[in-house]
Amino acid sequence: MNTLLQQKTYTTFEGEKPLRRLPGLCLELLSEQNKTWLDLRKGYESLTNVRERDVPCRGFSVRLQYNPGRIKSSLADGGEKNLNEKRCFLCLDHLPEGQIGILYRSEYLILCNPIPVFPYHFTISHINHRPQAIAEQIGTLSQLMADMGSGWTVFYNGPKCGASAPDHLHFQVTPSGRMPIEKEIREEKRLTLMIQVASVFFYRVGNLGREAILLEGDDPIAVGSVFNGFLNELKKAILIDEEPMMNIAGFHEERKWRFVIFPRRKHRPDAFFREGDGRMVVSPGVIDMGGVLITPVEKDFERLDGAVVESIFEEVSLEGKTVERAIDALK
Helix, strand or coil: CCHHHHHCEEEEECCCCCCCCHHHHHHHHHHHHHHHCHHHHHHHHHHHHCEEEEEECCCCEEEEEECHHHHHHHHCCCCHHHHHHCCCCCCHHHCCCCCCEEEECCCEEEEECCCCCCCCCEEEEECCCCCCCCHHHHHHHHHHHHHHCCCEEEEEECCCCCCCCCCCCEEEEEECCCCHHHHHCCCHHHEEEEEEECCEEEEEECCCCCCCEEEEECCHHHHHHHHHHHHHHHHHHHCCCCCCCEEEEEEEECCEEEEEEEEECCCCCHHHHCCHHHCCCCCCCHHHHCCEEEECCHHHHHHCCHHHHHHHHHHHECCHHHHHHHHHCCC
16 A cells, blocks of 8 residues: 555455444544544535425426535536646545545545535545546446445446546445435336346336436346446447446345436536526536436525426436437347
8 A cells, every 4th residue: 555545544445354334434434534624524514504495397306405515516627628637636646635535445445525415425436547437347336335235325427427526436425315216216107127138127217307227136247247238239329439428326225236327418408508597507417317406506496496307307318219229239
């Protein structure tokens, strides 16, 4: 372990007969960081000023969250020129002086997120600077889900649709039970079985106002293989070589791995780029697509209604026919 990494390591988790489970270590880290890192303490204190309200839509509902602390993330520019000009805030030598983390399986550092959306919000950042990309890391995502266990949700934001550091590989973890999508995927009437590949099931989740796919199985290797097959077919369907835009929420329950995949066609709605009063600072990432729409500007929180939410989801989601074509190609 190099000196800088050693300085930034609170404790380690290797996964081999651990003396303590990973969630307990994360909560211990958060407690310690709240005592020693002022910016984190301020971030969590700001959650007391967060306001929420539910917005009914056709067939589903969304919870708006007014969270002014998230304004920087909502405005983050993931363009190539911008990435080349700014320092990566997840690199070890750019972490705040007071920030430390859990060295996870020798490759990642679990860090407390200083601008939380929910209580207990963690970022799992690779110790090396490498691009945000899921294909080769789906196994890591599955392992992290298992290590955190039921009661926790693991997130992945694609580099062009929600990742706050699109040039640095990372995941997020929060407690489960906070997003409407978690209840919606349990409603059988919403689920349409699209395909079964070996022990892996592909469901389309209906009446959500946006495209959502549920990938489910009890063998993480098989689930990962089918996921990467879908990824490749999606590339062909939309005629690209790079990673298709998508957000992923992962749940590990009852020895099953469940991935909720939100295929995307754009990051932000047109309203984000308007001038004056017509502008809405809504920049959907995985939590937003999961049904908790973050609005860092108060007037947006107050004026958003069901019709506008539906139009935003429809605008940023990939068309259903394209998704179906990619799934059908797996048969």
